[in-house]
Amino acid sequence: MLSRKTKYALKALSHLARRKTNDPVQISVISESENISQKFLESILLSLKKAGYLGSKKGKGGGYYLLEKSRTTPIASFYRSLEGPIAMVPCVSLNFYEKCEDCNDEDECDVHNLMIQVRDKTLSILENTTLEEFVANQTS
Amino acid sequence: MLSRKTKYALKALSHLARRKTNDPVQISVISESENISQKFLESILLSLKKAGYLGSKKGKGGGYYLLEKSRTTPIASFYRSLEGPIAMVPCVSLNFYEKCEDCNDEDECDVHNLMIQVRDKTLSILENTTLEEFVANQTS
DNA sequence: TAATTATCCTATCGACTTACTAGAGTTTAC
DNA sequence: GTAAACTCTAGTAAGTCGATAGGATAATTA
Numbered sequence: 001m002l003s004r005k006t007k008y009a010l011k012a013l014s015h016l017a018r019r020k021t022n023d024p025v026q027i028s029v030i031s032e033s034e035n036i037s038q039k040f041l042e043s044i045l046l047s048l049k050k051a052g053y054l055g056s057k058k059g060k061g062g063g064y065y066l067l068e069k070s071r072t073t074p075i076a077s078f079y080r081s082l083e084g085p086i087a088m089v090p091c092v093s094l095n096f097y098e099k100c101e102d103c104n105d106e107d108e109c110d111v112h113n114l115m116i117q118v119r120d121k122t123l124s125i126l127e128n129t130t131l132e133e134f135v136a137n138q139t140s
Numbered sequence: 141m142l143s144r145k146t147k148y149a150l151k152a153l154s155h156l157a158r159r160k161t162n163d164p165v166q167i168s169v170i171s172e173s174e175n176i177s178q179k180f181l182e183s184i185l186l187s188l189k190k191a192g193y194l195g196s197k198k199g200k201g202g203g204y205y206l207l208e209k210s211r212t213t214p215i216a217s218f219y220r221s222l223e224g225p226i227a228m229v230p231c232v233s234l235n236f237y238e239k240c241e242d243c244n245d246e247d248e249c250d251v252h253n254l255m256i257q258v259r260d261k262t263l264s265i266l267e268n269t270t271l272e273e274f275v276a277n278q279t280s
Numbered sequence: 281t282a283a284t285t286a287t288c289c290t291a292t293c294g295a296c297t298t299a300c301t302a303g304a305g306t307t308t309a310c
Numbered sequence: 311g312t313a314a315a316c317t318c319t320a321g322t323a324a325g326t327c328g329a330t331a332g333g334a335t336a337a338t339t340a
Contacts, residue, residue: 002228004299007251011242014250026315035242040300046317059308060314075254088142102151102175110154110274111147114215114265121261125254134250144328166286180329186288199337200285 006082008036009044010134013053013078016066017135024056024063044082051081075134076126086126087119094119146222148176149184150274153193153218156206157275164196164203184222191221215274216266226266227259234259 011034016025027045031038045064048054053070057063079086080095090098091106092115106112151174156165167185171178185204188194193210197203219226220235230238231246232255246252
């Protein structure tokens with residue numbers, strides 16, 4: 001399940017990406033337009049900035065803006081930076097791999113083998129959809 | 141992420157399904173063979189029984205056994221009964237649908253539309269893999 | 281019937297996570 | 311220099327997770 005944090009982040013990114021220009025947008029504007037608690041969104045946008053996806057400008061006329069490269073960043077990257085592993089089990093995670101303590105031989109673990117398939121299918125979407133495409137997506 | 145509960149459940153089901161016969165198997169046997177805390181496994185197997193996937197026999201020579209129909213049950217069913225929704229967002233869940241409070245028009249929500257795709261890909265595996273196939277699965 | 285075996289059930293626990301909120305600090309534009 | 315806006319640190323209520331403890335219940339065996 002997607003946490004609210006990640007969901008809100010994707011909605012905020014979508015909001016910024018739908019704009020033609022990369023001007024700063026105030027938190028309050030995004031928060032009202034997307035129906036997200038402003039204070040909560042504040043911390044989310046800050047995370048996205050620290051992760052290198054957004055820029056910010058303080059003071060009057062300030063706000064958060066999309067860094068140009070973020071438009072071609074796959075959703076998988078945003079997901080991982082907010083939510084962590086995409087895989088359903090750490091032992092099939094590409095970026096957050098961890099061995100199971102209870103499992104001697106991964107190749108013989110049915111759960112492992114099934115979850116690899118799920119991971120691959122999921123990644124085929126999340127890795128191949130950029131923010132740009134995410135926004136352009138009409139009932140795909 | 142798969143909870144340990146669900147992971148252990150799948151491993152236990154796999155253990156039972158790998159057997160040719162459907163004789164009762166003691167919790168302690170499964171627990172040792174799969175490296176799962178016995179007490180925790182106890183409650184998991186009980187859930188699976190209540191959900192109608194396993195039978196049980198008390199007393200000497202007792203244990204849990206696979207109900208025949210469970211062999212042809214898709215993994216998705218086990219998953220849902222233990223973990224709940226498979227979808228990443230309630231608003232795209234087939235069996236646990238819930239409307240987002242923050243979203244006016246689902247069809248125009250980018251998150252919604254993307255998560256439909258992820259759901260379909262995931263279901264294409266979990267709905268089309270029966271316990272039998274799950275076990276037969278060799279590095280597929 | 282008594283003893284043994286194994287499931288069934290309740291309830292408790294500490295650690296962690298989630299979704300937020302409060303409030304003060306800092307930078308910028310005018 | 312003051313108002314506008316982001317930055318940052320804390321904290322918190324509620325819930326979940328993984329596990330444990332301890333006994334109740336039921337079935338089998340002798």
